[in-house]
Amino acid sequence: MRALRWHGKHDIRCERVPDPAIEDGRDAIVKVSSCAICGSDLHLFAGFMPGMKPGDIIGHEFMGEVVDVGTDNKALRVGDRVVVPFTITCGECDQCRRGFFSACERSNRNSALADQVFGHAGAGLYGYTHLAGGYAGGQAEYVRVPFADSGPIKVPDSLTDEQVLFLGDVFPTGWQAALQCDIEPNDTVAVWGAGAVGQFAIRSAVLLGARKVIAIDRVPERLDMAEAGGAVAINFDEESVLDRLAELTRGRGPEKCIDAVGMEAHVTRSIDSMLDRAKQALQLETDRPHVLREMIYVCRPGGVLSVPGVYAGMVDKLPMGALMNKGLTLRTGQTHVSRWTHDLLGRIEQGQIDPSFVVTHTVSLEDGPQMYRTFRDKQDGCIKVVMKPNGH
């Protein structure tokens, strides 16, 4: 089969690899009909994530048809159409039973390695470093899905791939980001980053009743899409985020703040972001936390910071004093996808939201390597790339 493989910094190649096979009775093999490039894949592309090896198959947003099932898997049958959550979950451990699926204690087969880095390992992930289990990813024609009787969501044929694909990652990620804010009807929610996760966080905040939602980015078409979803746009290349937020909140600051940017915050004219970039080049800092610092600064005292944006290592100069003295709550985490998918699928089926709005580019798997560059450079209005490994 063909698959996108990581070969180093800025080096993704579409190559032929052996087809996956059933390894455990709970496994399934999925023939991928659609897969997507996630913003967090760009951290792999940039070489920021430790634990990748040349040849690793990448990709964690995918869906398709079940073509083989292990003998112990009673939940799926050949022919089922499924969306696969980006986190691999056993469904049986203490964390899974508590609903903390992204903290599954059994699915990361390299947990000893991850324990050394993070203290305690999280769940295994598809195509996202050996620290997360070293599982082959979904930007491929076929994928082996471990614990396939626990994670994958069956989806009806009445919905297109583009309407349901994002149930595996960015839609529940945006949804959880908004939930973590515990939105009250009078809240102003500010969202940093208008990529796919930010777009879904904005719409989730609207559905959950925020009085006002603000989107902060610098790419005009992303801000246009954010405004279409109900947000007030701030272009940080054209105006001061602090001044504009003060104006929009009558000087009090937003009650709830969402970081949908993560570790690769854009380098702006602010001194702290420029220093971050310099420190990163000198390997004195692994992540660029400009958005975190800004959120801590502007958030209304007593407010909540919600962080779905991915971070990998260490950040420098975090204003802990402001965080503590303002009584801010910080909620973070990889998404507990399976906790939300049933509800979100229902909303899609009822027509409350059509997630296909976010798709801007549809290409073949062979064009995937070039699309990584287009996506990274935000060229051609690129916000979300969908690939079709098996045609259509």
Added chain:
Amino acid sequence: MFPSRPQARAGARALGWLSIAIGAAQLLAPQRVARAAGVPDRTLAVRGSGVREIATGVALLNSERPTTWMWARVAGDVLDATLLARALRSEGSATTKAALLAVGALALADLMLARRLSQPAPIAPMDYKRRSGFPMATQQMRGIARSDFAVPADMRVPAALRPWSSDAARAARSDAAA
């Protein structure tokens, strides 16, 4: 702008066919072609030029990106013009002069098309202003999920820490007092 990109691509295809025709003539009748151009009869050189013309022509007709092959034609024109100019200096016939003028005219056409095709295609600005994902205006969608979705307790601010005026906080204080 003239030529437009579609016109330039059509011109490239026409020149591709011309290349194949000229190349076939050079390959099949090298002496006659040499006489027509007023150059010395060097069969191998003329046939070599024929192979080059055919290869360029085939590439132009089959490539999705003809720009490179148009520049290859320009390079071939420069080579041909150089050889004709040398022949004109040594023998100076009217036939050679006419051939040189013809190659010059073709070279100008090739250069114009190669430059046009080399210009990046203009990118239409993206318009995402209507991509809400909602079936109705966002104002009508606001809060719809509150009617059927309860934020899980582990993602809620504890009742006793809620805004003092909220129902939940009042209830928590009552419970504590009781």
